[in-house]
Amino acid sequence: MSTTSSHARRRPPTLRDVAEIAEVSIKTVSNVVNDYPHVRPSTRARVQDAIAATGYRPQLAAQQLRTGASGIVTLAVPSLTFSYFSHLAQTFIDEAQGRGRTVVLHTTSAGRDEEIEVLRGFRRRLGDGIIFNPMHVGEDYLAQMEHVDQPTVFIGEHLSDAHLPPGSDYVRIDNTRATADATAHLLEGGRTRLAFVGAMGRKDPAPHSSSGLRIEGFRQALWRHDQDPSRSPIVEVGDWHRADGREAVHRLLETHPDLDGLVCGNDEIALGALAGLRDHGRSVPEDVAVVGYDDSPEASFSHPALTTIRPDKEFLVRTALDMLIERINGYEGASRTITAPHRLVARESSPQP
Amino acid sequence: MSTTSSHARRRPPTLRDVAEIAEVSIKTVSNVVNDYPHVRPSTRARVQDAIAATGYRPQLAAQQLRTGASGIVTLAVPSLTFSYFSHLAQTFIDEAQGRGRTVVLHTTSAGRDEEIEVLRGFRRRLGDGIIFNPMHVGEDYLAQMEHVDQPTVFIGEHLSDAHLPPGSDYVRIDNTRATADATAHLLEGGRTRLAFVGAMGRKDPAPHSSSGLRIEGFRQALWRHDQDPSRSPIVEVGDWHRADGREAVHRLLETHPDLDGLVCGNDEIALGALAGLRDHGRSVPEDVAVVGYDDSPEASFSHPALTTIRPDKEFLVRTALDMLIERINGYEGASRTITAPHRLVARESSPQP
């Protein structure tokens, strides 16, 4: 409430300052701050007054040095410009703040090299653990690591649980299954000439990239519905943003004008695809049905509203944080993998039953 | 590269461990780590080998305790679910990481109480300074503060530079001017029956809220174009999300069916408004012209593409970080206010000249 400082910022108050005013030892002040029970009420009150008078707040750096824990967790994601990640980050921050933890947010927009630096633990030791959504680093790299540098939980899609480095856990989303669900939804709606938009062929050829897994799901669904997967085009994109989806559809329609269904790598591509289809005078869903992936907030507001796959982000975040905190608290056992659930959200862009 | 640890995570290596292996003093290792020049090349090499062998990395907490600086800056914004803030956050993280700083991201989704806690400096001392975009706390609260708790730069729109607490700076966006520009754009395109969508009457009645400032700009532009501002409706919304814009337009069209131009509080409202207009069979821009605010990435992909105001986020972020770092480095002078530029991005949703 009140502040003694008059003008310029001064040296912040410490336990010593409070102790002098309250005429107790430093340790007693510490005991009050930490709610140690055996403090006489009158002493406690005196100390609390002194704390209020000075505006004392504990310095995290000293606590961390002494106790070894900071309450800080790092979240590393590729980029907040993807709404999937900005919503994931918000969900994460809410959950972490609710558990009394502070979040350092690191983005690895620079790509693979930056992801590797994250895995190596940056240049300085900071925080208690990390939740990391890799995009470029794959299981080949992870398999070769002897041990992670700090408690680590991977989140995402394209890792294989067999190759997690010791000391880390993994919460995954079953991309293949989810994309198969989306594809089946179109097939069951009567579409027969499908395409997949969102291959990352050149830059990211690994079969376990998220694009690879989604393509796999697309093919599996076709196969199960007695279609020949090799007759359905897989369209490459430069990146997974709207502009890429739009441009890809332009190319696709030149070679496959009779297309009637589009499975997209994510919602942004799908939204771009809607624009691209409109450019060519195709109406959705009458001429072409479209499904996306992520259920980003734009999906329900596009015209037509986008059918999409909704991964359970809250589950993902809660579970990842649970596992990370177990690691921080000393769990040293084997790596664990948990699959987060998803569901299909049917909207206007696909035929309704 | 190599790691001596075999299985479980052990006590992390310290300067002492490295010093023992390299057979030098702790201080010499510190000197090597910090690139102190007067170290014999042979000694330096020996120490660097030992660092590589142990995987040593300095512990930030100890550095901060000793030197008083952590290189951590906090960014506090209302919520990453608004794409304006998620893009701002990404821009900020890129800039901060580029300058070798680590970002703690705090979101104040809980509203005013949480913003006040941010201003009071949280419960623990952490990081070197903060960049804070308040949404609910206004100049009334700030004016009453004797001094900010840590180096602080406010960003945003609805503060008045006259009431900044000592020790803080401010980078603002001229909302009133920008909204006037947007409004003038419609008027100059020949529209005469405008409305503003995005008043936050109940929850946030202050004339200096961002909604208040934008309304002010709307009115100023009408006035300058010889229109009577009192005849143009100002529509209230519950929040600034898409759903609110859509719902507001539904209400508005019942009372003002002859409307031909819409100035919206932000892009999300505008995108919702596009949906709302479509719901009522109005075409954009033929029947009704629409402008938004923020130039969020969706704006260029909506149908029709949205005319909007683009604030210069890079400028905003760079300037805020510059000022914060000056404060951290000891600047104790008067509060400064800088206005970030903006420009109108004309797209399909408004009549083209």
Added chain:
DNA sequence: TGGCTGATCTGCAACGTTGTACAGCGAGGA
């Protein structure tokens, strides 16, 4: 040759906090 300069390296103390050990005290039981 003596002293001076600069390069190289070291030891000490301190940053603010908390765990451990212990001292003093009054109350209650033997």
Added chain:
DNA sequence: TCCTCGCTGTACAACGTTGCAGATCAGCCA
């Protein structure tokens, strides 16, 4: 009455790091 025990408070050391004040030594100039 004496002893024990629980409550209350204190002193000390240590977490890992770096600024400071030196110590040592080689080279060099006068």
